[in-house]
Structure formats: structure tokens, C-alpha cells
Amino acid sequence: MRKIRLGLCDDHNLFRVGMSSILNQVHDFELIVEASNGKELIDRIPRKTPDVLLLDLQMPVMDGTVTADYLRDNFPLVKIIVLTMHDEDRMVLHLLEKGVSGYLLKDADEGEVEKAIRKVMDEGVYLNDFVSKAMLRKMTNKNKVVKPLASNGLYNRKILISDREKEVLTLLCEGLSTNEISEKIFLSPRTVEGHRLRILEKTGTKNTAGMVAFAFRNNLV
Incomplete structure (x- = not known):
């Protein structure tokens, strides 16, 4: 190993x-x-x-x-x-x-x-x-205006995600892995991974951690 x-x-x-x-x-x-x-x-x-x-x-x-x-x-x-x-x-x-x-x-x-x-x-x-x-805390205070630390184009962006993508994104935000999401919503791991990659592309983020942060920052979940 x-x-x-x-x-x-x-x-x-x-x-x-x-x-x-x-x-x-x-x-x-x-x-x-x-x-x-x-x-x-x-x-x-x-x-x-x-x-x-x-x-x-x-x-x-x-x-x-x-x-x-x-x-x-x-x-x-x-x-x-x-x-x-x-x-x-x-x-x-x-x-x-x-x-x-x-x-x-x-x-x-x-x-x-x-x-x-x-x-x-x-x-x-x-x-x-x-x-x-x-x-x-970000979710509970999402009606408050919070200035980002830097302007990088990721803040307050409006994107369109499907209901299934939102379901996958929500579970990712809860810390579930691809296999755990697959079992929970009865999709193959490959299909779940496809949804994750599409969300990454739509949000313009570089990895799952960035995507999760983006979701909370922009009230997607």
C-alpha cells in the first residue's frame, strides 16, 4: 500500500x-x-x-x-x-x-x-x-449583507441547477460521499459524479469544498 x-x-x-x-x-x-x-x-x-x-x-x-x-x-x-x-x-x-x-x-x-x-x-x-x-451561521444570516473578502466572480452569482442537481448538492453540503449519496437517492455512483461535475462547472469552483462554500454563500441550499 x-x-x-x-x-x-x-x-x-x-x-x-x-x-x-x-x-x-x-x-x-x-x-x-x-x-x-x-x-x-x-x-x-x-x-x-x-x-x-x-x-x-x-x-x-x-x-x-x-x-x-x-x-x-x-x-x-x-x-x-x-x-x-x-x-x-x-x-x-x-x-x-x-x-x-x-x-x-x-x-x-x-x-x-x-x-x-x-x-x-x-x-x-x-x-x-x-x-x-x-x-x-451563513444560512441563518443570509438576509444580512456580508461583504466578501475579495471579489473573485464567485459571489452572488445567479446560476440555474436542476432539482436533481440541487438534491445532490444538498447532500454534498451535508458531508456525504458519492457512494453514500448514490445509496440514499438510488442513483449509480457514476450518475452522482456526473451531477457533481456539472455543478462544479456551473458554479465555476475548483473542487467539492469550494462548491459547498459557494452553495452556502449564494443560498443555493
């Missing part, structure tokens, strides 16, 4: 040492690249490209947001889990829309970090309780 190749990018040495120790204790995890900022990571990642990257946001030289943009354009197969102290709802949705696959606070325990990595590898997205609550 091939190990899950991991990357870690954070400017705090003690945090990197502690996280490295945690990751190296998991038998099928392999930490192949570490960096203290985005520039270091980008210099190293062509030679050692991870499956999943744990990425800090606030770093010198090149921060996590700029790094995520670069990776999405140049290494789209790298799945990014943001690991940060920021817990602002708008930041969560903004980063998910930019294409990150998961969002963890730095006080997450070891079990949640491992769970997030496996979930992202298996399903392409990890939506923990914090992210789900952020989205729920």
Missing part, C-alpha cells in the same frame, strides 16, 4: 517539529516536504510533491493565501488543508471557494488531523463541525 505523501508549511519551528512528530507516528503517512514559508515550499515542491499539504496562513515572504493560489494553478492535484488560528466565518468560506480541501484550527487534536487527511484523500473534502457551523 502506497503511503499518503504529506507536506507541511508553517513558519513556527516548534509547531512544525510537533506536527512532524505526530504525522510520522502514523504508519501510512510519509512527510516528504517541509517549509517555513510559501516561497520555500514552491522551490521544493516540484521535486517532492505531496498528496496533501498542511498549510499555515500567516507566514513571512509568501503567505498561505498566495501559496494556495499558486498551487491551485500549478499543482492542482495537491489537496490543501489550511491549518490556522483564524476562526472567522468569512475566512472559512473564502478559502474553501479558493479551492482548499479542508480547514483546521491549530488547536485540533491529533485524531482530527489524521481524520482530516484521510477524508481529503478519500473524498476530496473535509468539513468538520467548525466549518459546518460557519456555513449554518
Whole structure:
């Protein structure tokens, strides 16, 4: 069985040492690249490209947001889990829309970090309780005007989705996998995946996490 190749990018040495120790204790995890900022990571990642990257946001030289943009354009197969102290709802949705696959606070325990990595590898997205609550708060306050952090063309867009697509989208927002949705609404996994790909195209998002964030941001569910 091939190990899950991991990357870690954070400017705090003690945090990197502690996280490295945690990751190296998991038998099928392999930490192949570490960096203290985005520039270091980008210099190293062509030679050692991870499956999943744990990425800090606030770093010198090149921060996590700029790094995520670069990776999405140049290494789209790298799945990014943001690991940060920021817990602002708008930041969560903004980063998910930019294409990150998961969002963890730095006080997450070891079990949640491992769970997030496996979930992202298996399903392409990890939506923990914090992210789900952020989205729920967005739904309960959807009549309030909330300015996005940046204008990227994804906010307040009007799109048309079919009833079946909306059903699939709603279940994706609940955290169900393609196979779980298939069993729940009696469609083949291939058909469910076709609906997911069409929704991605219509929303202009890059992955399931971004699509889910888009759905909540634009009141599609």
C-alpha cells in the first residue's frame, strides 16, 4: 500500500517539529516536504510533491493565501488543508471557494488531523463541525449583507441547477460521499459524479469544498 505523501508549511519551528512528530507516528503517512514559508515550499515542491499539504496562513515572504493560489494553478492535484488560528466565518468560506480541501484550527487534536487527511484523500473534502457551523451561521444570516473578502466572480452569482442537481448538492453540503449519496437517492455512483461535475462547472469552483462554500454563500441550499 502506497503511503499518503504529506507536506507541511508553517513558519513556527516548534509547531512544525510537533506536527512532524505526530504525522510520522502514523504508519501510512510519509512527510516528504517541509517549509517555513510559501516561497520555500514552491522551490521544493516540484521535486517532492505531496498528496496533501498542511498549510499555515500567516507566514513571512509568501503567505498561505498566495501559496494556495499558486498551487491551485500549478499543482492542482495537491489537496490543501489550511491549518490556522483564524476562526472567522468569512475566512472559512473564502478559502474553501479558493479551492482548499479542508480547514483546521491549530488547536485540533491529533485524531482530527489524521481524520482530516484521510477524508481529503478519500473524498476530496473535509468539513468538520467548525466549518459546518460557519456555513449554518451563513444560512441563518443570509438576509444580512456580508461583504466578501475579495471579489473573485464567485459571489452572488445567479446560476440555474436542476432539482436533481440541487438534491445532490444538498447532500454534498451535508458531508456525504458519492457512494453514500448514490445509496440514499438510488442513483449509480457514476450518475452522482456526473451531477457533481456539472455543478462544479456551473458554479465555476475548483473542487467539492469550494462548491459547498459557494452553495452556502449564494443560498443555493
